[in-house]
Amino acid sequence: MSLPLFAFGTLRCGEENHNFLDGTYDRCLAGTLPDFRKTIAAHGYPAVVPSPGDCVYGDLFFIRPDLYDQTLSRCDLLEDLTPGQLTGRYYRRAQVTIETDEGPFAAWAYLVP
Numbered sequence: 066m067s068l069p070l071f072a073f074g075t076l077r078c079g080e081e082n083h084n085f086l087d088g089t090y091d092r093c094l095a096g097t098l099p100d101f102r103k104t105i106a107a108h109g110y111p112a113v114v115p116s117p118g119d120c121v122y123g124d125l126f127f128i129r130p131d132l133y134d135q136t137l138s139r140c141d142l143l144e145d146l147t148p149g150q151l152t153g154r155y156y157r158r159a160q161v162t163i164e165t166d167e168g169p170f171a172a173w174a175y176l177v178p
Contacts, residue, residue, distance in 0.1 A: 067133050071096060071163050071174040073103060073123035074111030076140065085143055089128050089136040096125040096163040098174060108155050112177050125163050125172055137173070144175050152178050 075082040078093065102116035113121050128136050137158075138148075146153035156175040163172045 067128070067130060068160065069125050069127045069163075069170060069172045070137070070140065071098060071123050071125050071161065071172045073098065073113060073121050073174070076143075077124050082143060085139050086126055086128075086136065089132045090126040091129055092127045094125045094127075094165045094167060094170075095122070096165040096170070096172075097122055098161055098163055101176075106155060106177065110155070112156070113174070114177055120164075123163075125165060125170060140175075154178075 074080065076086055077083060098113060098121040100115060100117050100119065101113040101121045102119040103121045104112055104114055106112035141158060144153060144156045146156065146158060151158045157178040158173050159176050160171055161174045163170050
């Protein structure tokens, strides 16, 4: 299943690591991740942690099918995930529900393990 990718930190448009996504997606929607809040993790980068009643604002990227696997693999390496695994030292890639003006979408997001 090709889920869109929700970015809340350095992968967002205009941020330092957006080049990992630039040119790989067909569209991008503003979205929120409910019941989480944004923080800065011990390694100095943005992270989200569960927080009932809060939400995290971000961008929902619909990655092109022909670039999907390659793009997610590159993002996984950026986020220090072990190749072939969904969990790494700082993040895990997990399925979440993102709220948008077009309704909810299942998506991938990098969360604290």
